[in-house]
Amino acid sequence: xxxxxxTPRNRxxxxxxxxxxxxxxxxxxxxxxxxxxxxxxxLQLIYYSFDVKxxxxxxxxDGYSVSRQAQAKFSLSLESAIPNQTALYFCATSDSTxxxxxxxxPGTRLTVT
Amino acid sequence: xxxxxxxxxxxATEGAIVQINCTYQTSGFNGLFxxxxxxxxxxxxxxxxxxDGLEEKGRFSxxxxxxxxxxxxLLKELQMKDSASYLCAVHPNAGNNRKLIWGLGTSLAVxx
Numbered sequence: 669x670x671x672x673x674x675t676p677r678n679r680x681x682x683x684x685x686x687x688x689x690x691x692x693x694x695x696x697x698x699x700x701x702x703x704x705x706x707x708x709x710x711l712q713l714i715y716y717s718f719d720v721k722x723x724x725x726x727x728x729x730d731g732y733s734v735s736r737q738a739q740a741k742f743s744l745s746l747e748s749a750i751p752n753q754t755a756l757y758f759c760a761t762s763d764s765t766x767x768x769x770x771x772x773x774p775g776t777r778l779t780v781t
Numbered sequence: 782x783x784x785x786x787x788x789x790x791x792x793a794t795e796g797a798i799v800q801i802n803c804t805y806q807t808s809g810f811n812g813l814f815x816x817x818x819x820x821x822x823x824x825x826x827x828x829x830x831x832x833d834g835l836e837e838k839g840r841f842s843x844x845x846x847x848x849x850x851x852x853x854x855l856l857k858e859l860q861m862k863d864s865a866s867y868l869c870a871v872h873p874n875a876g877n878n879r880k881l882i883w884g885l886g887t888s889l890a891v892x893x
Contacts, residue, residue, distance in 0.1 A: 772823035
């Protein structure tokens with residue numbers, strides 16, 4: 669079984685709709701992250717959480733919100749989707765007591781029409 | 782500002798050796814990571830360097846020079862499955878503010 673899972677894996681939605689992307693991990697890591705990846709732009713950090721009570725904005729948080737429901741769960745919401753939010757979204761986790769290398773989920777491909 | 786530079790694309794031949802360079806200019810330094818990413822898939826962790834020198838892990842090795850702000854990833858005995866993007870990332874700060882700074886990646890094509 670995968671250590672970091674994301675649902676859904678693919679999603680097509682319309683402009684203005686609210687959607688939620690979910691991430692779960694069984695690695696027991698305290699830190700979780702949401703990234704988006706666009707061709708030619710690399711990985712951009714949206715939000716990160718260093719523990720359940722800690723939420724921080726990344727480089728491109730506008731139009732997004734997150735919730736850390738438990739140590740193992742971190743969800744990303746698009747309040748009102750717009751076409752330029754079409755991208756590949758990754759969740760990642762890391763262990764602050766270890767090397768802090770990040771482990772990624774398989775990604776969610778989101779298309780906003 | 783904080784910046785990581787990598788070549789955009791490289792090509793190599795199956796069985797050969799290739800070196801992918803990464804230079805960084807960051808406000809501080811607390812470790813450098815290399816990740817591999819196949820097209821449409823998630824990045825996977827390859828290596829971590831925090832001290833100067835070479836770290837070897839099978840066919841892959843990673844080198845760091847903190848004084849030069851420089852790292853390279855060395856891939857030996859190239860295989861077709863090594864065709865992927867290789868991402869360099871730096872932790873600029875210690876402590877609680879340990880967000881990674883990511884390079885844009887080097888797309889490696891391995892030809893038969």
